[in-house]
Amino acid sequence: MKRVAILISGGGSNMLALVQDMAAGGYATPVLVASNDPAAGGLARAQALGIPTAAVDHRAFPDRASFETALADRIDAARPDILCLAGFMRILTPGFIRRYRGRMLNIHPSLLPKYPGLNTHARALAAGDAEAGCTIHEVTEDLDAGPILGQARLPVRPEDTAETLASRVLKLEHRLYPAVLRRFASGDRSPLMLD
Ligand code: GAR
Secondary structure, three states: OEEEEEEEOOOOHHHHHHHHHHHHHOOEEEEEEEEOOOOOHHHHHHHHOOOOEEEOOHHHOOOHHHHHHHHHHHHHHOOOOEEEEOOOOOOOOHHHHHHOOOOEEEEEOOOOOOOOOOOHHHHHHHOOOOEEEEEEEEOOOOOOOOOEEEEEEEEOOOOOOHHHHHHHHHHHHHHHHHHHHHHHHOOOOOOEEEO
């Protein structure tokens, strides 16, 4: 049984999808949900499920390194085998990334290598893309560019806005992330491509 820590910054819908799948599949257990934002809605949702939570407010630290040290202390105390970034919106330094090398996953709302960074859906629409989607990748020191573990795509509709696309891609994220975590937990790092 793998121990999984999940880092969030917002509502935590991907976190919830992961937690539900772990419970259904019995292959892993959530040992911590941590957020850089004490007001993140996902913290309350995790607490309600009885999952240990931690709020490490990045604004309370003088610099990125000291914030990350405090966050890593909380993570390490939970002894996770796998770390899932699920809507975690802080850039991580190479030191933090090296500490969890090979066991840290991220979900990104675009078909990487297209559109690393922010505003992915608006950029896909502006480019006139026929398809959009999401990607799970291993976290390496290059932003949104680690080895791809899974991808799911959908057709862009003529009437799509950044908001409608985001909400349809989010539903896809909830299918893709648990499916990739299951494989990763069993040692399978070959990319999973969902249509
Ligand atoms: C998701 O769409 C996720 O892909 C995105 O934030 C959202 C979080 O939603 N992540 C990024 O943009 C990472 N750069 P959630 O809190 O409901 O899971």
